[in-house]
Amino acid sequence: MRIQTRRGGKAAWTLLAALALTACGQGTEKGPEQAGTEPADESKEKKAVTVSMYIHANILDEADLNKYVIGPLKEKLPHVMLEVTRDGKGYQIQDVLSTGSFPDLIVTSNPHIPTFKDAALVTDIAEYVRKQKIDLNAVDPALIEAIRMNSPTGELYGLPFRQNLGVLVSNLDLFDKFGLPYPTDGMSFDDVLEVGKKLTRMDGGTHYIGFDPGNVPNNMSTLLALPFADPKTHKAVFDSEGWRTVFDFLKSAYEVPNFIGPNKEYQYASLFATERRVAMQNTWVLGVAVAASQGNYAGMKWDMVSSPNFKGHVGKGREADVHLMMLSKLSKQPEAAMEVMNMMLSMxxxxxxxxxxxxxxxxHKEIEQQFASGIEAFKGKNIAGIFKSKPIRPHEVSPYxxxxxxxxxSTKVEFILGGKDLNTYVRDLQEKANQTIEAMRKQ
Known part of the structure; x- marks a missing residue:
């Protein structure tokens, strides 16, 4: 295997054994890397080809790239060499475009599709899907729709390979300590908040938090697919029933007695695993999987239930959060690039x-049932609950x-700690948002 990483403008070459598919570096290097395997005997009829890939927003870190892309390439497409460029200083989209070319494959998530569309880098892959007989019916239709919705005519700019799902993770030791029943699938946020009130307290000099809403209100807005702005009118849309529902819940969550800490602290995400005084946390399952696999929950009695939602929406999850590969409009190797995309959908x-x-x-239920079976800390957990809240169609993304x-x-602290009422906060936020949009349009 050959890997090329550019550091500080100088190329450094490393030779690795073909089976050494471990992470190279710490995932912080930027710029082009090259990895792949020499063509095996059985693929001599296929000409060796280099497929270039642009990884945006670190959707695939070094370990994931090696395990889920380079490893399978060695077995399934040994004639393909992979050249990787990561976004970063000197390698932003416009930096790479200024060279007159762009990598064949773009790895990103669905909220960023408009960014590549604005750069004229997307293209419809329908013809390639037909030629390579890729079965789109095998893919969750909500994820395909999350990609198609970025085209007014429903063009397909890429294929998903992974997604993220919301969950409620709980420290059951605290439920045992205070004698409360465990959370269950299908809870509303009102249900969660009532339980959280009973657990939020000072006890023996320790400040316990019953429910940490997580990244509020941004993550909660995805449960209702709330837009931030209307891309047609160029106006913010925070003064709406949906956003008021989110902000009203935010106020209720932070007004729980003893929730705000003695030093005005109100964000407790890191304390679930470290100090273990948060009973319930609204989060993403990918984060839970990483934390559990790294031993962060060792010694804790914990579990998960399906993502809570607002009344009238229970059973629905967050907006579809899709990790996908897109074919660059400037691709020089579209057929081979599509082979890589197809490989990512293999069983x-x-x-x-x-x-x-x-x-x-x-x-595939079989694949769903395998979830986290390779992580010891997940054994005996409520795996089925993760998939009970189905992802919904994302909101229409705006440039703002x-x-x-x-x-x-930056302003929610005015609402949480500053004493602003709901109407005043929404009015001020709407005004500041429109000023922000106006300033962006003048740039």
Whole structure:
């Protein structure tokens, strides 16, 4: 295997044994890397080809790239050499485009599809899907729709290979300590909040948190597929029933007696695994899988239930969060690139994802039942609950979403600790958001 990593503008070459498919580096290197295997005897009829890949937002870190892409390539497509470029300083989309070319494959998540669309890098892959006889019916239709919705005519810009799902993870030791029944699948946020109130307390000098809402309100907005702005009118849409529902719940969660800490702290995400004084946390299953596999929950009695939701929406999950590969419009090797995309949908690769606690994308109960079977800490857990809340169609992304998410994060303290009422906060947020949009449009 040959790996090329550019560090500080200088190329460093490393020769590895073909079976040494471990992570190279710490996942922080940026720029082009090259990895692959020499063609095996049985593939001599296929000409060796190099497929280039652009990994955006670290959707595949070094370990994942080696295990789920390079390893399967060695077995299934040994004639394919993979050249990888990661986004980062000097390798942003426009930096790479300025060279006059772009990698064959784009690895990203569905909220970022518009970014590549604006850069004129997306293309419809329908003809390649037909030629390579890729069975889209085998894929969860909600995930395909999450990709198609980015085209006004329903074009398919890429194929999913992995997804993320929301869950409620619980420290059952705290439920035992205070004599309360465990959480169950199908809870509403009102249910969760009532239980959380009973667990939030000072006890023996320790500050216990019954329910940590997590990244609020941004993650909760995905349960209702709430848009941040109207891309047609270029106006924020926070003064809506949906957003008011989210903000109202936020206020209720933070007004629970003893929730706000003595030093005005109100975010407790890291304490679930470290100090173990958070009873319930609203989070993503990928994060739970990583934490459990790294031993972060060792010695804790913990479990998960399906993602809670607002009344009237229980049973529905967060917006589909799709990790996908897209064919670049500037691809020089589209056929080979599509072979790689097709490989990611193979039963072997999808089973590997599932066993490692990474939700796959196929409609196969067998794969779903394998979920996290390779993680010792998941044995005996409520695996079925993870899949009971089905992902919903994402909101229509606007060019302003990222800035408006940041605006919510920077202003929500006014609502949580500053004493602003709901109407005042929404009015001020709407005004600031529209000012932000106007400033962006003038750039």
């Amino acid at each position: 072997d690769v999808q089973s590997m994802f599932s066993r490692d606690g990474r939700p796959g994308v196929l409609n 979403d990222a800035k408006l998410r940041s605006l919510i994060e």
